[in-house]
Amino acid sequence: MPLDWPVIVHPRGLFYDGTLATQKNKHRLVQEFRRAGILQTACSLFARRGFAGTLMDDIARESGLAKGTLYLYFRSKKAICRELLLNHLRVLHERTLARMTGERTLRGKVEAYISLSFNYCDEHRDFFRILHTEAANLSGPPILSKTQLRDWQSEPAAALAEAIRSSIARREIGKLQPEAAAWAIVDITRGAIERRLSGQSPAGGCGDAAFLAEFVWAALSRFPAPRPRKAAGAAK
Amino acid sequence: MPLDWPVIVHPRGLFYDGTLATQKNKHRLVQEFRRAGILQTACSLFARRGFAGTLMDDIARESGLAKGTLYLYFRSKKAICRELLLNHLRVLHERTLARMTGERTLRGKVEAYISLSFNYCDEHRDFFRILHTEAANLSGPPILSKTQLRDWQSEPAAALAEAIRSSIARREIGKLQPEAAAWAIVDITRGAIERRLSGQSPAGGCGDAAFLAEFVWAALSRFPAPRPRKAAGAAK
Amino acid sequence: MPLDWPVIVHPRGLFYDGTLATQKNKHRLVQEFRRAGILQTACSLFARRGFAGTLMDDIARESGLAKGTLYLYFRSKKAICRELLLNHLRVLHERTLARMTGERTLRGKVEAYISLSFNYCDEHRDFFRILHTEAANLSGPPILSKTQLRDWQSEPAAALAEAIRSSIARREIGKLQPEAAAWAIVDITRGAIERRLSGQSPAGGCGDAAFLAEFVWAALSRFPAPRPRKAAGAAK
Amino acid sequence: MPLDWPVIVHPRGLFYDGTLATQKNKHRLVQEFRRAGILQTACSLFARRGFAGTLMDDIARESGLAKGTLYLYFRSKKAICRELLLNHLRVLHERTLARMTGERTLRGKVEAYISLSFNYCDEHRDFFRILHTEAANLSGPPILSKTQLRDWQSEPAAALAEAIRSSIARREIGKLQPEAAAWAIVDITRGAIERRLSGQSPAGGCGDAAFLAEFVWAALSRFPAPRPRKAAGAAK
DNA sequence: CATGAATGAGGATTCATTCAT
C-alpha cells in the first residue's frame, strides 16, 4: 500500500509533507499513522542492531503494538525494511534532483549535491546507516533489488554527468569522461558521509562538504592535469 | 568442487600459487591445504550468499568434506569468515604499502595505490564482496572489530596523506588538507571498485584506474581551484 | 497425553489438586496450567529416560505442545528440570518439618519423618527417581547446586539431630552422637525408598516404614549396646 | 574379553592379583596392561567429570594413546565404564564376602562389612563416585543392568541377613526381619560413605565406622525396643 | 598393531509468521 503523499519520518513525531489532508477519513489516517510509527521504530532499530539483529518482538515492543499487529500493516519484516528504505530513497532522490535543478552552474550543482547529501545524512542517520550496511547485503534474497539500489546513486550521478557534459560543451571545463567524473563525486561524498556516521570525522561540521566541493572543482576545472613539474624536471 | 590448487593467502603470509614450500612435512602441508581449501570455498560462498545465508552444510559440501571436519580446522563459522578477511586484509595491506613505498613521487604513489587496489580486487573479487557487505555488518557481535576494519583503509590513507604532506612541503602542489584529500582518493577508488564488482562498469578494464589517477592528480595539482570564470562572468 | 488435571507443586506453593484459586484471572490460570503440565510431563520423562535421554521433542509431544512453546515457559531444558526438582524439594521439605514439629516425642518425630518420606515417595515416584539419579549427577554444570541438594536431606537430619539431642538431655535415651544417628535414620529411609522405587521391595506396603521406625528406635533407646553375651561368654 | 585373573587397579601402577603368570606370552600381557591402563585413566575421568562429561578424546590423551586405539581394547565408551565397574564390583564383592566369612559372630560380621566398605571406599574413591552417580543413572540404556547393580549390595546384604537369621536362631538376638535389618545396615553404610565422598564428613576417620557398628548392634540386640517409657508415662 | 583425520547423526535453541479469540 504505497502512500499517496510523502511521509516524512521526523524525530519530533510524524509529519506528512504538504497539507495533512483532512478530508481523508479518519480510518485511513490512523492507518498511515500506524504505518509511519512502525517504520520509524524499525528504522531506529535496524540502524542500531542491523536487519537480522532486530526481532519483530523488538519492533512491536518499541512501537507499543502487539507483534501480530505488525502483520496487519506489513507483509513481513523484509517488507518493513524495504518500504523504509524506498520511502527515504524517494524523498532523498526528489530533494536531490530538485536542489540540483535549481542550480545553474556546474559548480553550483556539485555543491548542491554534496551539501544536500550531508544534510540529509545528518537528519536521517539511521536511514543512512541501514542503507550502507543492510542494503548492500545479501542474506538470502536481497531486501532491495540491484536496480532499486543502483538508482539511489545513479540518478544523481546521471544528473551530475549531464551537467558536466554540458559544461564541457560550453568549454567551461576541459574534456573528461562525464560519467566517471560524476561517479567520483558521488563516491567521495558517500565516503565522507560514512566516516561521519562511523564517528571517524566530526558530524555537523560543514568543513568536509566545502573541502569536497573545492577538491572536486579543482579536478574538473583542471582536467587533464599537466604532468607533475618535478617529475618532468627529473626526467630531463 | 574439488580444489585444483588453492591460491590462497595463508596465515603465515605464504602463498600457494604453485610454488610450494617443500621443506614442510607432508602432514603439515595437508593441514594447510585443507584450511586453505575450506577458506577458499567459504570465500566464494560468503560472497555469493552472505554470511548468514551460507550454511556450514554448504561449505562442507562444496569443500568435499563432512560438516564435522570443518570444526577440526576452525572453531566456528565466524572464525572461518574472520580468518578469511584478516588474511586478505593483511596481504592487501602489506602489498599496498610496499608498492607505495616503492614509488618516489606523489603521483606515482597515487597511481600505485589505485592500480594495486584494482588489481587485488580483480584477483579476489569474492573477498572484496564480503568485505563490503558482511564485514561492516552487525548481526550480533561483528565479525571484525571496528579497529580491524578501520585499519583496512586508514593505513593506506595515512600513507597517502603523508605523501601529500611532503609534496606540499616541497611546493610540488598547493596547500590542502592532506587527510581529507587522502580519504577522497581512497573513497573514489573504493567506489569504482564496487561498481566494478556489481557489474556496473566493465571489469578488467584499466581505463578506470587511469582516469581516477588523472582526476585525482588534477585536483591535487590545482587545489585550490579558481572560482569558475563563467559563473563569475554570469554573476556580473 | 493431554493432562486431565495437573497435580503439581507450584512455585508459589499452591496445589492444583482440584481446589483451585478462582480469584486469579483466566490468563494467569492458563499460564500456570501450562507450566504445570509441562513440568508434569517432563517429570515423567526424566524419571523414565533420564535428563540426557529426554529430548525437548519428547516433552513437547507428550505435552501436546510444539517445541517452541516450551521455550515460552522455560528458558531451557535444564531450567525445566531445576524448577521441577526445587518445587518438589521445597514442598517435601516444608511438609517434613511441619509433620515433625507436630510431634512431641522423639519416637514420634522419627516415625513422622520415615512415614512422610514413604508417603511422598509413593505419591511422587518420578520426582524421587530423578532426584536419586540426575540431581546427584554431573555432566557439565550440575542441575542443582551442591547446596541445594545437601539441604534436601540436611535440614530434616538437623531436625532429627536436635530432637535426639534434647531426648538425651531429658535422659530419655543414652548418650550418642546426635548428628551421626540422625544421618543413619535418613540413610536407612532413603535406602528403603530406593529399593521400593526400583521394585526390589513392594511399594505401598507400610511394613517397611514400621520396621524402620522400630529398628531405629531400638538402636536409639539402647545405645550404647552391651557387648554381645555370647562373645563375652567365649571370652571367659 | 574378560580377564582370567583379577586385575587390581592400584595408584602405584598396575598389579595383577596373585602371581603375575609369566608363562603367558608377552603379547597377552601387554594387552592386559593396556586395558588396565585405559580403565584406570577412565576411572579417574569418569569420577571427576561423569560419564557424559568424559570424552573419548580425554581418555585417549590421558592414557597416552590414540583415540582409535581405545577401540582396539574396548567396544565402546560404555563398555569401558561397564568393565570398570564390574571389575571393581567383583573384587569388592569377593573381599567383602571373604572378610565376613572369616568372622564368627554376628557383630564381627557387621563390623567387618562396615569397615571393609569404608576401607575400599578410601582406596577407590573414584570407583565409588562413579558407582553412586552414573551407575544408577539412565541416559539411554543403562550402563549396568539392574541385576548387576543389585548384586553389588544384595549379596553382602544376603550374607548379613543369613548371619542375622542364625543369630536369631541361636537366641543371641531377638526376632526381627533379617532381610530388612540387613538392608538397613547396608544403607547406613552407603550413606556414610557418600557423605565422606562428598566431603561432608572427614575422610579417613574410623569414628564413623565404629559408631555405625555400635548403632547397628544396639538395634539388633534390643529389637524389638520397648515403647518409650516417657511417652508411656505421658499417656497415663 | 597403532594412529588420528574424517565422519554425520543427533539435539537444543531461535524467531518470523499465523490464527483463534
Next chain:
DNA sequence: CATGAATGAATCCTCATTCAT
C-alpha cells in the same frame, strides 16, 4: 481491528565411532 500464544522450520555445533594409512 488488535492481540500474543503457539508454531515448527531452520541451523550451528558436539562427539562417539570408523577406517585408510
